[in-house]
Amino acid sequence: MTKMIRTLAVLAATVCLASSMSFAQSAGEAVYKSKCQMCHGPNGTPNPAMAKAMGIKPASDPDIKKLSADQVLDAVKNGKGKMKAVAGLSDAQMKDVVAYFRTLK
Ligand code: HEC
Secondary structure: OHHHHHHHHHHHHHHHHHHHHHHHHHHHHHHHHHHOHHHHOOOOOOOHHHHHHHOOOOOOOHHHHOOOHHHHHHHHHHOEOOEOOOOOOOHHHHHHHHHHHOOOO
16 A cells, blocks of 8 residues: 555656646747747748748758847847747747747757
């Protein structure tokens, strides 16, 4: 019986840890999915028609990879070329989504 309780306690702790970790990871991801994905694609690679029509480079492109966090933030905040400034984001959400965008390859 004690062994079972211990097993349950370990299990519960593991679940808590895993869910709190995925929550921390997904703040930027959630913003990306609701605000960027429709143009930039689920993994940072826009679908070919969108890429061609609007001139969006994939996140794996060297030109995109070399952008600093500030430059990505600037694109989100003020827009860039054909991309309009992304509206409706708090400063924290912008920071999160910039960090997430920069993890995409
Ligand atoms: C309405 C479609 C659209 C949405 C939504 C959108 N983008 Fe873009 N994005 C574009 C287009 C188009 C470009 C290419 C701009 C150009 O060079 O003319 C671009 C370019 C960029 C660039 C490259 C900027 C540079 O300096 O070359 C970054 C970084 C970027 N987007 C990040 C984001 C992030 C992060 C989000 C969400 C918060 C987002 N975009 C939402 C259309 C979009």
